[in-house]
Amino acid sequence: MLSPLRVFTRTRLLPGHHRIASQCRSLLTLAIETSCDDTSVAIVEKHKDASATLHFHKKVTANTAAYNGIHPVIALESHQSSLAPLLQEALNHLPPSQPHSDPCNALHHGNTSRIKPDFISATRGPGMRSNLSVGLDAGKALAVAWNVPVIGVHHMQAHALTPRLVSALESKVSSGPTFPFLSALVSGGHSMLIESTGLADHKILATTGDIALGDCLDKAARAILPPHLAVPPYGRALEQFAFPAGASDYNYTAPAKRDAELARRVTKWGWGLGAPLAGSKNGSSSRKMIYSFSGLLSSIERFVRFEYDHQNATISSRIRQPGDLSDDERRDMAREVMRVAFEHLASRVLLHLSSLPPTEAAKVRSVVVSGGVAANCFLRHVMRAFLDVRGYSHVELFFPPVELCTDNAAMIGWAGIEMWEAGWRSQLSVRPIKTWSMDPSATDGGILGVEGWSKV
Structure with a gap:
């Protein structure tokens, strides 16, 4: 639900004047998002007391269900038809x-100023x-029109x-x-663990070496779910199928020791999913600061397609026939693929915290989990339980509301x-960037390393 509209006396920052932002009564921005398949527009206001109001927030998601994933052309056409x-x-x-406000600071829309x-x-x-380009060019056009x-x-x-x-809202x-x-930024295209020490200072601690967590879960959902339930958003469909009664279905106990975390848990069906990177000699790769989800997905796809040889405890070459895979076994597959994936995500948080000197580790009081996968309630449960059982109950977890997890x-x-309050502005000549790191040590210099920024 949107916050009620609040009106405050405002001191405007005109283009020709470099007034300190903190002196403004409030800041008002119109925001546009068109990076993937969601077209979204918002009006956000930050007030003098540092609270915020969301005056408007809406988005349209491209309908690419027929393509089992995001179709670039369909998404582009959706932006073009939805943004205006x-x-x-x-x-x-x-x-x-x-009344009596500066007319230069007003827009006349209909009969209202x-x-x-x-x-x-x-x-x-x-x-x-x-x-x-659709959103950025529209934003630049509005900036020119409104000066x-x-x-x-x-x-x-x-x-x-x-x-x-x-928190501000x-x-x-x-x-x-x-x-x-x-x-921990997790979506269909990204899986990253980042150390954020400042507004534009984000050090990449771990990223995926193959596919993203969201991509893994989407494809696992299409393999596991009964055909009539395999509908987008696939990750949400997988969670709802796995836990039809919600949290009361979890029955989850976090592994208290690392050997328990890496152990393969054999199900009543005979198969078990191994933790990513745990299969190397002596488990040495299991401590690498990297995410890997492709092997987990491959295992699930094999279990769905081929019969399991219980006598030899191996996957046989016999292809499953329609009806061979019961809903109960599918549900266990859905639960297990999420459990293993989410424990793998949490494990890198623990590896980093445990690698820090005690004085440095004590400074890390918060972990933000954001991106589309953060909407998964089981992920929230696993992450909290994992930190608690390993001695990090003092670390606070921040998950955005579900509606703010996906692109918006x-x-x-x-x-x-x-960024405005920090004094940063973009030149009107800026162009979209397909690949753009957050880390200042990256080859592109991170957020502030690309061309087009100016400081006031």
């Missing part, structure tokens, strides 16, 4: 301007370049900052994660506000 109507609708939700945004926030990358600046936002930075937006100014904190413009607007 969303922007038109958003204008009706800009706060009304006050509304406050002009201080700046435009638009996703610049990473993502599909053509899709990004306001634009900020090209880093999509993954916005995911990492989402819990800070949530709830007026819990002191309860959001403060730097330094860890960020509200997080883009908040990231834009934080």
